[in-house]
Structures are given as C-alpha cells and as structure tokens.
Amino acid sequence: MIPDMFRGRGGCGWLAALLAIALLCAGLSGCGSKYVPGISIPPAPSKKAPPAPAGKGGTYKPYTVLGQTYYPLGSAEGYSETGIASWYGSDFHGKKTANGERYDMYQMTAAHRILPMHTRLVVRNLDNGRTTEVRVNDRGPFVGNRIIDLSYAAASVLGVVGPGTARVSLQTIAGQRIQYVGPFYVQYGAFVVEENARRLRSRLVSRGFAGTRIAKGELHGTTFWRVQVGAFSSLGEAESMRLRLTKESPGCFIIAD
Structure with missing residues (x-):
C-alpha cells in the first residue's frame, strides 16, 4: 500500500474530530464503548498501490507504481537493509493487501517493495534499540527514502507510532524465531x-x-x-x-x- 507522505503533519480538522469522538466515548458506560479505536493513527492517503500479480514458485512479476517499475526478488536469503520505516493503520484495516490477505493493523506484518511475500524479517529500531519480527504480506512504501511500511501493531512495539518514522535495520531470518x-x-x-x-x-x-x-x-x-x-x-x-x-x-x- 502507498504510505501517508505527510503522516504526523497537519490534519487539524481530523484531530479535532477524533478528539470529539474520544471525549464522547469517554463519557459512555461500559468497557467496550470507552475504547477509542486508532487514537494514535493519522490519516492515510486515498491512493492505493495495485497488487502485484502472483507468479510461479511464490515469486512476483514486475509491477509499476507512480511511474516506477519494481522487480521483486525470487529469494530473500541473506537480505539486509538499513533505512527509514513508516507505518499504516486504520484507513487500510480490512482491505486487501498485495498478496490477497485482508490487512489487519493489529497483526505483526509489513509492506516491502521487492521481498517475496511471507518473508519474515527482524526489524530493529536504530533510534531506541527495540526489535521485533514481521511478515511481509503487502507492497510499499512508495516514498523515496522509506524501505518498509509497518503495521500499527509492529510500529507500536518498535516505538514508531508517535514519531511516524524511524531509522531501522532489516534482516531476513530462516527457520527460527527471535526471542x-x-x-x-x-x-x-x-x-x-x-x-x-x-x-x-x-x-x-x-x-x-x-x-x-x-x-x-x-x-x-x-x-x-x-x-x-x-x-x-x-x-x-x-x-x-x-x-x-x-x-x-x-x-x-x-x-x-
């Protein structure tokens, strides 16, 4: 999915509306009604990247977004990368991802431009040292200096929700889970x-x-x-x-x- 290029900037009208909803929910009785869904989630863009068509052996064919053509890898073995991570949330919750799944913002998933679907990655926030594991099930982000778009859950664990972006390192893993x-x-x-x-x-x-x-x-x-x-x-x-x-x-x- 295409990430929000202006995540964490502006949006005064959106914030006012959200705060109004939060205040209303806070005054209602019952635990369920008091929860304010997505209280930390900024608006997402209206455009959505088209899913890349599946090819043989779980790889993907080249695809073009915003005039740029991407060539997904056939294997994730030994892949590592350092750069900027962003995240996406409620505007995409329940919508189809590039591999056909429904995006669940509360699962540990991520979007990457070229790694094979279902690749598992160790993501480390280089600003605070937090580490987590995610599974690639979507394409993006399509902003020049960003290398991965995290789900809301993954961004929360890594401490990325508040600032909106963070410097991270990516490393593929095989056959074992991190602690x-x-x-x-x-x-x-x-x-x-x-x-x-x-x-x-x-x-x-x-x-x-x-x-x-x-x-x-x-x-x-x-x-x-x-x-x-x-x-x-x-x-x-x-x-x-x-x-x-x-x-x-x-x-x-x-x-x-």
Missing part, C-alpha cells in the same frame, strides 16, 4: 479524560487483572491516558490475554516496554 524481550502489556483502551481511565483500571483490577496500569502519552500536544493490562513475561502470554480481551475490546493490542 522478544518484555515485559509485555495489552493495551485495552485510551482516554483523553484521566478519571475515565482510572475507573476502567479499577474495574479491571477488581476482575483479577491486578497488574493493570495507566500509561500517560501525548499525540500532537494532546495528553492521552492508556489503560494497559499486564505485565507478561513472554509474548505468548500477552497474545493469549489479547485474544481473551478482544471479545470486549476489539482493538486491543500488545506493547512492549
């Missing part, structure tokens, strides 16, 4: 009113989620209060809790400290 470093939390909801976050935390603690915390954050100068369930020592434990909480808070996702 993630915790602790991990499941973000249940986000509020612009601190008292609403505190009430939700109290309810979650009373239900047995004793480690639930409130994390303060800012976006475009506005403070948000994020309710996060945890802490979990392994990614597997956090994922089990995320699946459990998804039934009541569909947009919950995992973060790592």
Whole structure:
C-alpha cells in the first residue's frame, strides 16, 4: 500500500474530530464503548498501490507504481537493509493487501517493495534499540527514502507510532524465531479524560487483572491516558490475554516496554 507522505503533519480538522469522538466515548458506560479505536493513527492517503500479480514458485512479476517499475526478488536469503520505516493503520484495516490477505493493523506484518511475500524479517529500531519480527504480506512504501511500511501493531512495539518514522535495520531470518524481550502489556483502551481511565483500571483490577496500569502519552500536544493490562513475561502470554480481551475490546493490542 502507498504510505501517508505527510503522516504526523497537519490534519487539524481530523484531530479535532477524533478528539470529539474520544471525549464522547469517554463519557459512555461500559468497557467496550470507552475504547477509542486508532487514537494514535493519522490519516492515510486515498491512493492505493495495485497488487502485484502472483507468479510461479511464490515469486512476483514486475509491477509499476507512480511511474516506477519494481522487480521483486525470487529469494530473500541473506537480505539486509538499513533505512527509514513508516507505518499504516486504520484507513487500510480490512482491505486487501498485495498478496490477497485482508490487512489487519493489529497483526505483526509489513509492506516491502521487492521481498517475496511471507518473508519474515527482524526489524530493529536504530533510534531506541527495540526489535521485533514481521511478515511481509503487502507492497510499499512508495516514498523515496522509506524501505518498509509497518503495521500499527509492529510500529507500536518498535516505538514508531508517535514519531511516524524511524531509522531501522532489516534482516531476513530462516527457520527460527527471535526471542522478544518484555515485559509485555495489552493495551485495552485510551482516554483523553484521566478519571475515565482510572475507573476502567479499577474495574479491571477488581476482575483479577491486578497488574493493570495507566500509561500517560501525548499525540500532537494532546495528553492521552492508556489503560494497559499486564505485565507478561513472554509474548505468548500477552497474545493469549489479547485474544481473551478482544471479545470486549476489539482493538486491543500488545506493547512492549
């Protein structure tokens, strides 16, 4: 998908509308209604890159976007790269990716211009040292100095959501998974009113989620209060809790400290 060239810039009208929705949700009763989906997600562009047609052996034929032709690799073995990562979110959630899947912003996926589909990559944020693993299931980004477009979930783990972009290194892996470093939390909801976050935390603690915390954050100068369930020592434990909480808070996702 084509990333937002101006992610994190401008959009005052969008921000005002989003804050209005957030305030409305914060005043409603019930845990599900209090979650503000995509509170940290900026608008995405209206144009979408066409999927590259599948070829034999899981490779892809050359494709052209914005006048530039790309030649996907037949193999990802030994591939490494350093450059700028961006991310994409709610405007593409549920839409088809280049390999035919439905984009899920809460899964650990990414878009790359030439790596074979389903390539697994270790992505390291060179600005803060955070590392995660993603699977390529889409094409992009088609902005000159960017090398990978991360899902919202992957960008959250790497600390890219706030700044919008980050310097990263990419390295393909084969046959084994990397070990993630915790602790991990499941973000249940986000509020612009601190008292609403505190009430939700109290309810979650009373239900047995004793480690639930409130994390303060800012976006475009506005403070948000994020309710996060945890802490979990392994990614597997956090994922089990995320699946459990998804039934009541569909947009919950995992973060790592």
